[in-house]
Amino acid sequence: MTGLRVAVVGGGIGGATVALALVRRGVEVAVYERRDGVPPVGSGLGLAANGHRVLAGLGLGPALDRTGAPIPTMRMLAADGAELAHYDTGRLLGMRRADLVRIVLDGLGPGVVHHGRECVGVDVDGDGDRPVVRFADGSTATADVVVVADGLRSRSAAAVVTPPALRPSGISALRGFVDGHGLPERLATGQNAWLGADRHLLSYPVDRHGTLNFAAFVPRPDGSADEWSFRVDPDTVRVAYAGWDPEAAAVLARAGEVYRYDLADRDPFAPWSRGRVVLLGDAAHPMLPHMGQGANQAIEDAAVLAALLGEADGDVPERLATYEATRRPRTDRIQGQSRRNGERFSGARDLTSAGDSGADGDLSWVYGYDAPAAGRAAAAGLRPS
């Protein structure tokens, strides 16, 4: 036990996981989340084997497996439904985003997460060498370490670095849930990706009750939608895929509420820490969703950072630098591959071009990564011999 007090800015999947991993090591943690409750419903995500491994190690495996939908295979289809390829997904679990965050927050117990606390900035040396978090209501909180986990449009990252500008991808995601009952088995239980000339469509189950999530990636329409709650006419998505595979149409025919979100990422950047303030998740390495890895990488970050901070002893800045050195080669690579996948999936590049995943779709380097082991190894490397 280190006696450290850690403040986490942002209670999304990254912030919640690092808080839980630290609490399990006896570290005192406070999470400050601007929302009043858990994330809004309306979107799903795939918890991959690499993320599941971390959360299972924190004791959440049974709750996740009871709630999410196991997805054994991913089929890549042409717009007309012809099968192009299929992949083993590893241990992919389709989940509602809100369920995933709730399960991690439930693991934290009461008193750790403070909702309705909007952070407006962090002062690196606000109190001697201890950082201070500033809130919209004028209040402050001092901690030994501040973890900035406030997402793609991080406000508090500025305490550490001036990140490169957001890079709009020119693609918008139109997404929603549909009732999958009565649809063919391959739609109801698998992940399907239909790939067209300038757009692609993804569908997969997110719970044990037959709910499917769809994410339709289309050239960005006029206007802008950088909030998850931007609602559009459901016919938008049906029109965008008119004439495609009847099975794709069958999914979209059921769409009721549809939300648009404009995709953006940033080029990899450094550093991730300054003094005792450190970035995690999308705040550190925002990536496009075309590898389904943003949340999984935030979860991996949490495992490595908690392993290092759990043994901190007056050497916090060195530990934060070790966290970055451990994580960055991997997140840089996944950020780059996520961009390239976006181009491949929307027809701009040949689907059979190898990229980092290899033409055979071997993603074992992604799913096989053991973040808790990487964290333990990094921490062991700092112990006096």
Ligand SMILES: Cc1cc2nc3c(=O)[nH]c(=O)nc-3n(C[C@H](O)[C@H](O)[C@H](O)COP(=O)(O)OP(=O)(O)OC[C@H]3O[C@@H](n4cnc5c(N)ncnc54)[C@H](O)[C@@H]3O)c2cc1C
């Ligand atoms: C369409 C789409 C599909 C995706 N699918 C997948 C997938 O299948 N698998 C996957 O792994 N990833 C997926 N992702 C990526 C994933 O959503 C993100 O990478 C992940 O949510 C990042 O987690 P985070 O905790 O870093 O940030 P976030 O989830 O964005 O959480 C940040 C938190 O900080 C809070 N916050 C923000 N500002 C403040 C503030 N000023 N003060 C206090 N709190 C604040 C927010 O309310 C939020 O709760 C997808 C993304 C998109 C857009």
